[in-house]
Amino acid sequence: MQRLWLTPQFRVLARVGLPVFLLAAAVGLFASDADRRAAIAGAYGDLKEAFQSRPEFMVGLVSVEGASPELTDAIRDRIGLKLPLSSFDIDLDAVRARVEGLDAVARAELRVRSGGVLQVLITERMPVLVWRMDERLEMLDEAGHRVAGLAARTDRPDLPLIAGEGAAAATGEALEIFAAAQAILPRVRGLVRMGERRWDLVLDRNQRVLLPETGAVAAVERLMALDKAEDLLARDVLSVDLRNEKRPVLRLAPFALNEHRKAQGIDVSGSEL
Known part of the structure; x- marks a missing residue:
């Protein structure tokens, strides 16, 4: 025994291994009884619930920041929490996903502040265009994402109008065209997407500018320069094909076409107007 005690491994086994084995055996023997295990689990659950239900962990208010009043009401409804509720019982990721499911919400950040307040910071999508598709009107942000529906065009006359299949996918180009046509913007009724490939710029007096598939913005800029120099769009022009x-190519109104023919000495007495 003395020689064994002089062995380092034996001393470690006697001082550490034996007490650990005896402790593990005692715990195993105690936990082998089902009633004891149930009592331990119940005591742990009660202790956990008592800790999580302490007043400093309870959330009683929701604060929504960065959203319009209408969107704030929609966010509160979408959150769907029955307060007061322990912060340990709130799945912030799930709540954020529900909030960001709203069309008008670009991004949401959630955090629990002291005082029992769930703070919701909103980055709201700002509408920049109205999209007409059949009889439906929708407001779009600069990326073409839907913001909200619109009951009537007169509800947002400040936003430019685009129409046609596939128009929402080309909102960036549409905004550039509107910017290039700033000089005649009061006359612009909107842009119509043709065949999901190109735009037609529609003006008042039923005038229409046919834009190319590529380089539409440059084409509008050339048209603005020509209109400034020759006052082209103030004439009896039905369409300008660019x-x-x-x-x-210019398409003239019937009266203007006859006057042009007369100026060239062409007899128009038998022509139909």
């Missing part, structure tokens, strides 16, 4: 950069 799809061919090298050969723009």
Whole structure:
């Protein structure tokens, strides 16, 4: 025994291993009884619930910041929490996903502040266009994402109008075209997407500008320069076809066409108006 005690491994086994084994055996023997295990689990559950239900962990209010009043009401409804509620019982990721499911919400950040307040910081999508699709009107942000529906065009006359299938996917180009047509913007009724490939710029007096598939913004800029120099769009022009950069085509109103023919010495007495 003396020689064994002089062995380092034996001393470690006697001082550490034996007490650990005896303790594990005692715990195993105690936990082998089902009633004892149930009592331990119940005591742990009660202790956990008592800790999580302490007043400093309870959430009683929801604060929504960065959203309009209408969107704030929608966010409160979407959160769907029955307060007061322990902060340990709130799944912030799930609540954020529900809030960001609203069309008008670009991003949401949630945190529990002291005083029992669930703070919801909102980055709201700002509408920049109205999209008409069949009989439906929707407001879109600059990325073409739906913000909200619109009951009537007169509800948002400040927003430019786009229409047609696939128009929402080309909102960036539409905004650039509206910016290029700033000089005649009061006359602009909207942009119509043609075949999901290109735009037609529609003006009052039933005038229409046919834009090319590529370089539409540059085409509008050239048209603005021509209109400034020649006052083109103030004339009796039905349409301006800019799809061919090298050969723009003007379609004149019947009266203007007859006057042009008369100026060239062409007899128009038998022509139909």
